[in-house]
Amino acid sequence: MEQNHACEEENEENKNINPEGIIILGVYIHCEGCGNEVVRSIRGYEGVEEIDIDAKNNKVIVKGTKADPAKVAERLRKKSGKHVELISPQPRKELNHVEIKKPEPKVIEVVLKIYLHCEGCAKEVKHCIHKMEGVRSVVPDIEKNMVTVKGSMDPQKLVEFINKRSGKHAEIVKQIINESDNNNIINLQLQGRRDPPDQQLLLYAPQLFSDDNPNSCALL
Known part of the structure; x- marks a missing residue:
């Protein structure tokens, strides 16, 4: 009786979760290789019965009444090293629980200088960068030897990750930090940092006739 009661509670809990x-x-x-890696990461995991890859919309549909959504997402994140977002179902909110909102991570766009000698090389670098936690998108430009990366990762750690994992030299050309209120743009020139030109002082009408202004007009 106790065992049956425990099974009923477990089934009820699974229904509530998913x-x-x-x-x-x-x-x-x-x-296609990326999709196969995703399937391998969660195939046979507890409660997972079927896996469908929607590459066009960048979605993975997992079927299984006993599968825990949060655990499946975490499993895929750890095994593949990819950024995984739980779209549905959303986690339950516990009653009498004060929800503390965590600050949204800043989305950073980093432009990197990386030598890309062919299409295969670009794909290899792209695949390598996607394995870093926080990376959301990678767009290589073979003609310019540039790679644009968007995500919540640390730019300097991204460079170290690429140098270590791919063996290629990466250098930061530009960073754009996207915030809700404003955008901060940091340009790092490859030849060296340039200081912005000195701002010209604006003289208002009362200052034009000041004795302290050597360029003031003289009234005769």
């Missing part, structure tokens, strides 16, 4: 039996995850899928 009543529809469908989990939708947001994962950037850039190629």
